[in-house]
Amino acid sequence: MFAFAYGAMISYLMIIRDTIPLLLGVAPEDTFVRNVLLAGLTLVVIVPLSMKRDMADLAFTSFLSVVGDFLVVIVVAVYSPTRRSVEEHGGFMNIVAESTFRPRTVFVGVGVLSFAFVCQHSAFIVAKSLDRPTHRRWGKVTGYALALAGLVSLVCGVTGYVGFMEDTEGDVLNTFLQFDDDDRTSYLAVQWARGILGFTMFVTYPLEIFVARHVCMTLLFEGKRAHDGDDHTVLGRPDRRRNLTLALYVMSLVPAILLQDVGSILAVTGSLSGSSVAYFLPGILHLAVYGEDFCSKIDSAIGNNNRTEGGPKPLWYYLFGFPLWCRIAATGAANVASYRRKNATAAKTPAATPLINNSRLLSPKERLVIQKAARLHHLRDE
Template sequence: MPSPQEPPPSPFFRPAHLDTVVVEQTLISTPQGRHRHKRKKVTVSVVEHKSGILGCAANMMTCIVGSGIVGLPYAMQQTGFVAGIGLILLTSLLTEKSLRLLVETAKHLHQQSYETTAEVPFGIVGFRFILINMFVMAYGAMVTYLMITKSCASMILGVEDETYQQFVLLGISLMVHFPLASMRDMADLEKTSGLAVAIDCTIVALVAYSSPWISMQGMESNNLLQLIQTDTVHAGTLFVGLGVLSFAFECQEAAFLVAGSLETPTVARWARVTKMTLTACLVLAMVCALTGYLGFGDATKGNILDNLDPSTTTSFVAHGLLGATMFATYPLASFVARHVCVVLLFEGRRAHEGGSDSTILNRPDRRILLTLALYIAAIVPATVYTDMGKVLALAGVIGGSCLAYIGPGMLFLAVHGGRFLDLVDGFFYVIGSATAASSGVVVSETTTLLPSSSSEPADDIKRFDGCFKQALFYLGIFPLWCRIAERGKKQVMAHALALLEKNTIEPLRIGEVDYSIEKMAKMEEESPPKRHSGPVISAATLIRPSPNLDVPTLDNNSPNPNDKPKPRKAAPPLEPDPQEAPPSHIDFFIAIFYVCFGVIALFAGLVSLGSG
C-alpha cells in the first residue's frame, strides 16, 4: 500500500506544490538612484473546472460510443436477431446500473476513485487489479483510436502508400490528439465531446440511410415476423457477439473522472447523467445494429462502414466523420491512462486517495511529459501495425469484463458482507443458540458506514435447514460468496474505525455524504481504546468543514496577493448515504449476477479470439 506521506524530492518529479506558482516582478528604486526588479513567488490556488449535467453526459457518451458503435451490426450477426436485441438491452441496463452502483459504493466508504474503493475490502490486490485493468482498457482504446484515424484520414486524402499513411497519422495526432490530451481537466473537453456526440448520431443516420434494410428481401411485415421466429439465437457464435457488446458498452474506468467533474455531484444528479447517457447510447446502438444487420445479413463486417459502397459520397462522409470523432475519444482514453500513471508515480497521500489529478497536474511540465509518454507508447504500434484486432479484443474483453461486471458485483458483496452473511444464515441455517432462536437473526449492518457491534455468541451451532437448502448452498457457489463477504466485513470495519481516527479527511470530489454523526460517535465510544487522545470526533465532522465558515481564497484570474480575497460560498448540505439502508435479497442477487455475467463475458471474449 502506498505510503500516506508525500515522497521525498527528486530531481525530475518534485513532490509537488499542488498549486500554481506565479513569479511577480516589482520595480523598486535603490538609495543610489538605480532601479532593479524584485522577484517574489506567490502560490495561487487553482480551481478545477467543472461541467453541468449535459457536459458530463456528453463526456460519458463519448467514452461509451467511441469506435464500438460501428461494430454492433456485426455483434447482432453473431448472436442472432432476437438474441442481439436482448443482449443490447441487457448490457445497456447493466452498464447504467453499475455506473451508479460504483459511485454510490465509493460514497458509502468515503473513497474518491474506483481503485481505492476496491482497496478497502480487498487490500492492495484489489487496488492494483483495478488499476491494471483500467490501463489495459485505456491503452487499448488509445491504440485503436489512432489506427482508425490513420485509416480514415488515408481514405479521405487518397493516400495508399503505407509509409505516407504513417506520416499522415503522425502529423494529425501531433496537431490535434496530443494538444487535446494535454489538457488538465476532463471538463475542458465537454465542447469537443458534444461535437463528437452529434457526429456519432450523424454516422448512425448515414448507416441507416445507406443500408438496404428496407428493400432487402422484400422486408414486409410478414417477412420481418418470419425473421423473428427463425433467426433467434446463433448458438455457435453467441459468445463472439457478447464479447463485442461488452467492449462496446464498457466505460467504468472513466466513471469517477466524469463524476468528479460534475457540478454539485449528488447521487441524484449523477443518476440523471447515467440515465441520459445510456438512453441515448441504447437508441444509437439499436438503430445502428438493426439497420446494419437487416441490410447486409450474413455479409455484415466487423466495421459496418466497410459494407458501404466506397465510391459513394455517403461512405466518404461517414469515414470522415468517424475519423473526426477520434479527436474527442482519444483524449478521454488518455485521461484515464494518465490517471493510472499519476496514482502509480506519485505515491503520496493525495495521489493514492484518488480524485486529485487536477492538483497534481497543475505543473505543465509534469502534465505534458506524462501525456507525451503515453502518446509515444500508443503511436508506435498504431503506425507500425495495420491489424491489431486480436490484441484490442483481448484488452477489451479482459479489462471490460473485470471493470464493468466483476468489479462492481464483488465490491457490493464485500462492502455489505455483514448483511449478506446474516441473510445467508437466516435462509440456509438453523442456529442452535437459544438467544438466536428466540430473537431471530441479528442484522449486523444497520448503520450508514459502521456495522453494528453486535455479534453471534461463540457457542452458536449452525446446521443446514434441510437437504434441499444444503444442495442449493453448494450449487449456488455460496461458499465463495460467503468467503468474500467475511473478508469484506472485517476490512470495512477496520476502514471505518480508521476514518474516525484520522486527524484530517480529504473532502470527497464526487460529493459529500452524511454518515450519521450521532451513530458513528456512539460506535466510537463503544470501540476499543484509541491511539489518540482528546475528545471524540465523528468522521462526518472531519470530512467536511462547517458550512458557516467563510474561508478566504484568491481568485484564479487574479494572482496578485494584494487583491481582496473573495469568500467561498457556503457548502451545500450533506446528502444522505445512498447505501444507508441494509441491502435486500434482490440487491445481492443482482451483485452475484454481475459477477457471473462478467465471468461469462470474459470467457466469451476468449472464445471469440480462439474462433477467429
C-alpha cells in the same frame, strides 16, 4: 480500468487510420502513408488535447463528438442498402427467421456490446468534473446517456447489418466501399460520415487516456490524493502529466500501426476488461461494502457461526461458491471498519480555522469559496 481504456485508445487510433487517409486520397493498400498520416495527425491534434489536466476542459469537444456520432448513425441508417437487401432475402421477417444462432460468436458479440456500453472505468473522474456532482444529477446524466447510446447503437447495428449481412465489417463505414462511385450522393455522404467519425475519434481519444493516465499515476505515485478520483489533484505536477501522456500515446500508437482488424480489438477488450468492469466488479464491490451484513446472514443460514470456526457446512455452501463470497465480504467488512475508525479519529482532531483580519472566524461557506478561487487561480497558472 487501464486495460479497457488502453484497448479503446488503440481502437480509436485504428479507426483514424482507416478513415482520414482515405479522405485525403490515399489508397487502402498504401499502408506506409496511412501509418505516417496517423502518427503525424495524432501527434499534432491528440497529444495537445491529452495534455490537459482536468477532464472538464474537454466538455465542448465531447459535445461535438456526441453530435458527430449522431450524424454518422443517420448516414448509416439512410444510405445503408437495407431495402435492396430485404428484397433479396424475401422480406425482413425472412431475414429474422433464417438467422442462425452461432454459439462461437456469442462471447465476441457480448464483448463488442460491453465495449460500447461500459462507462464505469471513467465514472468517478467524470462525476468529479460535474459542476454540482450530486447523486441526483449523476443519475440523470447516466440514465439519459445510456438510453441514447442504446437507441443509437440499435439503429446503427440493425441498419448496418441488414444492409450488408455477412459482409459487414467491424468498421461499418469500410463496408460502404462496396458503393459504386457513380452513386455520387451515397458516396459523398459516406465520405462525409467518414470524416466526422475520424473527428470524433480525435476528440474521444483524450477521454480514455485521462483514465489510463489516472490509473498509472495512482499505481506509480501512490498516495492518499491519488485515490480520491480528482484528476486535477492527482496530476498536479506537469512533468509527470507530460511524461505519462507521451508514454501512453506511444504505447497505443505502435499496436494501432501493427494491427489491422479493429473488430478483434473491440471484442478482446470488451470480453476481458469490459465484462469484468460491467458484470463482475460492481457485484464484488457491493458485496465488499456490505460485507458485514452478508456475513451475518450466512452465519444465520448455516448456524453456530461455522463459517469462521471451520465446522461442517451444507453442500450448497460449496456448490454456489460461498467460501469465495464470504472471503470477499469479510475483507470488505474489515476495510470498511478500518476506514470508519480512521475518520472517527480525524473528526476528533479540531482543524485550524482561518481568520479574517484576525477578528472573525471564516464560515464553512466562506472557506469553500476561498478554496474554489485558489483552485481556479492555480489552474490558470497551469
